[in-house]
Amino acid sequence: MSQQATNDAPRKANARPEHAAQARRGMGHGPMGGMGATEKAVTFGASAKRLLGMMRPERNLIIFVVVISALATLGNALGPVILARGTDLIFDGALGGGIDFSALGTVILEALAVYVVSGLVLWWASFLINDIVQRTVYRMREQVATKLHRLPITYFDRQPRGELLSRVTNDIDNIAQSLQQTLAQMLTNIFTVLGVLAIMLWLSPPLALVVLISVPLTALVTAQVMKRSQRRFVDMWRSTGELNGHVEEAFTGHSLVKVFGRQREVAAGFASKNEEMYESSFKAQFISGIIMPSVFFIGNLSYVAIAVLGGIWVAAGTMTLGAVQAFIQYARMFTQPITQLASMTNLLQSGVASAERVFEVLDATEQTVDATTHLPEPLQGRVEFEHVAFSYDPEKPLISDLSLVAEPGSTVAIVGPTGAGKTTLVNLLMRFYDVDAGRITIDGVDIAAVPRPELRSNIGMVLQDAWLFGGTIRDNIAYGRPEATEAEILAAAEATYVDRFVHSLPDGYDTVIDDEGSNVSAGEKQLITIARAFLADPAILILDEATSSVDTRTELLVQNAMNALRGGRTSFVIAHRLSTIRDADTILVMEDGAIVEQGSHDALLEHHGAYQRLYRSQFAGGLDDEEEAA
Structure with a gap:
């Protein structure tokens, strides 16, 4: 499977509100609040000896x-x-x-x-x-x-x-x-x-x-x-x-x-x-x-x-x-x-x-050494969470005894209020963090036994905050698959509607993205990151609010492209806009780190539970009016 770009997932992962705030709470870290990191006393002789030893x-x-x-x-x-x-x-x-x-x-x-x-x-x-x-x-x-x-x-x-x-x-x-x-x-x-x-x-x-x-x-x-x-x-x-x-x-x-x-x-x-x-x-x-x-x-x-x-x-x-x-x-x-x-x-x-x-x-403690177990080829994409437990803070459990199965080629949508553990779920799948208990398997193989680079090369991830590096649009699309041909890059750009706005730029695909990405709009940046995932051609997709930065018309175009991309691939979609996940095979409703409901869109609406409450909260005109408009 081709190597893919994860859109700087680690950077995004450690910025999620579900754990970043907890991790920094004891450090006095707040908006423009500076740091409170402590410094141990210096041992001059030992440190000087080690410094000279580096020569x-x-x-x-x-x-x-x-x-x-x-x-x-x-x-x-x-x-x-x-x-x-x-x-x-x-x-x-x-x-x-x-x-x-x-x-x-x-x-x-x-x-x-x-x-x-x-x-x-x-x-x-x-x-x-x-x-x-x-x-x-x-x-x-x-x-x-x-x-x-x-x-x-x-x-x-x-x-x-x-x-x-x-x-x-x-x-x-x-x-x-x-x-x-x-x-x-x-x-x-x-x-x-x-x-x-x-x-x-x-x-x-x-x-x-x-x-x-x-x-x-x-x-x-x-x-x-x-x-x-x-x-x-x-x-x-x-x-x-x-x-x-x-x-x-x-x-x-x-x-x-x-x-x-x-x-x-x-x-x-x-x-x-x-x-x-x-x-x-x-x-x-x-x-x-x-x-x-x-x-x-x-x-x-x-x-x-x-x-x-x-x-x-x-x-x-x-x-x-x-x-x-x-x-x-x-x-x-x-x-x-x-x-x-x-x-x-x-x-x-x-x-x-x-x-x-x-x-x-x-001297900081490194992440655990990867094992040498390999994922089967070709990868089918069956993902199973088996009694998973996880917490960022041992005193504040977040996920406890969570189990779910995503069959190959299915689309699993994850919804719920902020802090419910939605992004944590995909962070565990990417092994940005390891589970405290239970296990996660892909095609029956425990991902804890799979080298992280191999695992992540089979998972495409598009995040809510689009990340682009300093370089051309062409380079950004090919970031996760540098060996891609020009024709493959153009095909990915056309499939994700990047091609529509690129030709309006002075240098087309050779347009250089500046450090802040200010010469393209937020929606255009998101489309470029989606094209990056398209080109990587992964077996499993993770879409974390991937359409939140685009307008309604662009969102419809991206949804059509996503539907084509998800064909034959296992997809996890984190969404706040419930209108974007109507066609998901399974919708998981999470609250406080647990799955409280799961099923199809229609079945969950008929259940009159948490999903229906979320759905009504997004459509002030009432459920019946929205369904009629749809």
């Missing part, structure tokens, strides 16, 4: 970068020793018989060569690190995208869309920025500290000890500040996600906001979220910003001590002026990387906080 595929390149960075840093570290010789040449020459400019020129050329080569190598290392980071982030995006396809619908019920989008976009971008701005400097700074320390110990162990005293003080200050600022960075990115969610929700529903005059409330909600983001961002940056001035202060104390002690030893003749000059340079070279490392903690904390938010997505 493992690039380990050979990383080793090479480490080696050339170490060599380049060593070259930089030798610079002051070389220049110290020049200082001593000048000082000794001034006191003695003159300056040896030839030797001084050699020293300058040596220093210049060392700095130029080291600089070029460090630039190369930085370039390679950027490549490593971008490859790592590329894989992370791939992992997140793949993960999202493996998550159950219930996960998206619990995750506000704006918050999830923020994790997939903003947080991953922040990880890339943080790694790119810190890794190269961290490598250089670490090697600089180690190389300079070795040279200082060689030049003067006592002065080296003075410099080393600043290290534990710097580490203590940095650790204390990081401990207090890390939680603030988590709050900052959480509030960023909430603000994005609010903005996305407000812009998506901007027409509704204006219709009900809620602009002021939406603006107030934005101001509240913006204020929360400002507060969390300010606190995170302010606390982490304490590190830099603290480290500078500690470093300046060590400079004072070196200058005083060095001056005394030069006067005593135990140390040359060039050595003191070199040592002062080394002290700065030693403390500057430590200062830079400390200043990078805010970037590291921010990146790790974002990484943990992404890891939460990657």
Whole structure:
């Protein structure tokens, strides 16, 4: 059977009022109301280790970068020793018989060569690190995208869309920025500290000890500040996600906001979220910003001590002026990387906080693994619900002990008030959710044992809210069957009356649908989605209020096309307009998750029960008047 498009059924499924409201009720989610998703405390070390572990595929390149960075840093570290010789040449020459400019020129050329080569190598290392980071982030995006396809619908019920989008976009971008701005400097700074320390110990162990005293003080200050600022960075990115969610929700529903005059409330909600983001961002940056001035202060104390002690030893003749000059340079070279490392903690904390938010997505529980049982071929389309029970909330049962049989080629209409469980029924058939008890079979095969892609490839679904993606009308029709020929696409378009309006568009079937689908009407969008299901040629059809967006004349045309499509196929039709399901083989009347009546249109009217009450409510003139008009 051909692969078919389900019209973005998962997106629609998790928006149904029968469960979406229940799933979000505990989260404070309402119209333009933002989110209330909680954040667990970040474990900095474990998350940072995992983030670095994602670079493992690039380990050979990383080793090479480490080696050339170490060599380049060593070259930089030798610079002051070389220049110290020049200082001593000048000082000794001034006191003695003159300056040896030839030797001084050699020293300058040596220093210049060392700095130029080291600089070029460090630039190369930085370039390679950027490549490593971008490859790592590329894989992370791939992992997140793949993960999202493996998550159950219930996960998206619990995750506000704006918050999830923020994790997939903003947080991953922040990880890339943080790694790119810190890794190269961290490598250089670490090697600089180690190389300079070795040279200082060689030049003067006592002065080296003075410099080393600043290290534990710097580490203590940095650790204390990081401990207090890390939680603030988590709050900052959480509030960023909430603000994005609010903005996305407000812009998506901007027409509704204006219709009900809620602009002021939406603006107030934005101001509240913006204020929360400002507060969390300010606190995170302010606390982490304490590190830099603290480290500078500690470093300046060590400079004072070196200058005083060095001056005394030069006067005593135990140390040359060039050595003191070199040592002062080394002290700065030693403390500057430590200062830079400390200043990078805010970037590291921010990146790790974002990484943990992404890891939460990657660690989310996936839907159950599909079994390997296959549906019979050719598929007849006999669908049976056997004592099915299901609820979105364990404390609020929705469907209990529901049984029904849809024979091959029959049309089963499902009617009932909002929240009765109509859409839930077809969501279970599509395995967007798994039953709590009982089972659903197709041609005697339990669908729980059938791989989801195989199951859904045999079911065509058209939803109440038409979904089109950015692309041409031709592409949208062929979405569920990309291998379809041009003739097959045109045949589906003609059968669903898409062909009638396409020729009025400037580019015909090559007309590009924009992001919002605003260049075609709601009815035209619905016809395109119906043509998509036509082309897929499924064995089972699900029509969820498929004609609700079209006018009466178009509805009649679509109904005629649906009648032709349903020929020989098992069809489930969810309908509010009872006039559209008169010819159904079986009409199921659902209330509170149970089937309270079933039968044909005429039989149910004669029963004088729930169906008749629904029918009368739609025809205010009375049942007899409507039947006469019909």
